[in-house]
Amino acid sequence: MNLAARLLKLMLGLILFGVGIWLGLQADLGVGPWDVLHGGLADKLGTPFGRTSIGVSVIVFVIGLLARVRPGIGTVANVFVIGAVIDLLLGSSLLDGVAGGPLALRLLTTAGGIASVAVGSALYLGAHLGPGPRDGLMLAIHARTGWSVGAARAALELSVLVIGVLLGGPVGIGTLAFALGIGPAVQVAFRVLRQVPVRRTVEVPL
Numbered sequence: 001m002n003l004a005a006r007l008l009k010l011m012l013g014l015i016l017f018g019v020g021i022w023l024g025l026q027a028d029l030g031v032g033p034w035d036v037l038h039g040g041l042a043d044k045l046g047t048p049f050g051r052t053s054i055g056v057s058v059i060v061f062v063i064g065l066l067a068r069v070r071p072g073i074g075t076v077a078n079v080f081v082i083g084a085v086i087d088l089l090l091g092s093s094l095l096d097g098v099a100g101g102p103l104a105l106r107l108l109t110t111a112g113g114i115a116s117v118a119v120g121s122a123l124y125l126g127a128h129l130g131p132g133p134r135d136g137l138m139l140a141i142h143a144r145t146g147w148s149v150g151a152a153r154a155a156l157e158l159s160v161l162v163i164g165v166l167l168g169g170p171v172g173i174g175t176l177a178f179a180l181g182i183g184p185a186v187q188v189a190f191r192v193l194r195q196v197p198v199r200r201t202v203e204v205p206l
Contacts, residue, residue, distance in 0.1 A: 009126060010077060021117065029107070036165060037169055057132075070130070
């Protein structure tokens, strides 16, 4: 696949990822751990959700660089595109009535958000242009602690979730659904879309 096609896949994946987070926010049943953190910080700082997400991404990106995670075009794009998509959609009137609608509709919207994040993840990782800053940090923890990738991800997600809850972030049944469902959903998306994940992104010091 040529670079132009990979860039297109990357951008489509990041846009779908941002759409998925926005759907979770519109359902108002709770969002994924990182977005609980973003929401809590946004409330405390009085900043837009997407721009808060970008700020956190920049910090995580810098930590990843210090941990010798190899960034790529996709890593930098991830920092800015997802947050911009979220703020663009939150600034519109699309799906504004969902939060006050029937529970079934809100649950469906939450499920749609998880599916959109999963498909977006498979596409942007499948473009092989660099992991997202959070994915890179997870791999750095894995490489330096000897923990499994699953354990490293769980520790990271639990840590940001606790901080987000303490800050008053949007936690609820949707948070549980995201935590339990996103892993299998991403796995299915990789298989259905026939994507191959990036296999090596962290330099381990000798």
